[in-house]
Amino acid sequence: QVQLVESGGGLVQTGGSLRLSCAASGRSNGSYAMGWFRQAPGKEREFVAAINWNGGRTDYGDSVKGRFTVSRDNAKNTVYLQMNSLKPEDTAVYYCAADQRFGVVSLRRSDYDYWGQGTQVTVSS
Numbered sequence: 001q002v003q004l005v006e007s008g009g010g011l012v013q014t015g016g017s018l019r020l021s022c023a024a025s026g027r028s029n030g031s032y033a034m035g036w037f038r039q040a041p042g043k044e045r046e047f048v049a050a051i052n053w054n055g056g057r058t059d060y061g062d063s064v065k066g067r068f069t070v071s072r073d074n075a076k077n078t079v080y081l082q083m084n085s086l087k088p089e090d091t092a093v094y095y096c097a098a099d100q101r102f103g104v105v106s107l108r109r110s111d112y113d114y115w116g117q118g119t120q121v122t123v124s125s
Contacts, residue, residue: 002026002098002114009094009119012086016123020081022096022116033099034079035112036070038092038121045109048094049081053102061107063089086123093118 008020022034035050047061049070058070069082079096097112106112 002032004096004098004114004116006094006096006116006119009121011122011124014087014123014125016086017082017084018086018121020083020094020096020119020121022079022081024077024079024098031100031102032114033102033105034070034072035097035099035106036079036081036094037097037109038090038094039118040089040092043092045095047107047109050099050105050107051079052105057103057105059105059107083121086121088123088125091121091123093120 003025005023012018033052036048037045038048039045048064049060049068051058051070051072055072067085072079095118096116098114099112
């Protein structure tokens with residue numbers, strides 16, 4: 001069992017930056033691949049980024065490529081999402097998730113076994 005807690009969300013102006021954190025407790029963070037998803041009001045939850053267990057593989061949604069960076073510190077049991085050049089369309093609740101298939105990175109929500117409660121990111125125009 002893994003518990004995930006996101007933090008770092010908030011209100012930022014267009015063009016600004018935020019760094020989200022996802023702290024894992026329970027089973028070692030290094031045993032999981034980790035993903036970030038987001039959900040805006042009235043929309044489906046969409047894939048943002050993913051990273052495998054040792055950070056050797058990453059993947060990003062098309063809308064965030066070149067602006068967001070996912071990383072992890074297994075010693076701290078924490079995964080990060082650095083978000084730069086933020087746009088109003090990035091406004092959403094951001095969720096982190098853990099996938100027991102630690103060697104792969106997946107874009108599919110159904111592949112993830114554990115989810116955090118989410119953190120709100122609002123980008124003002």
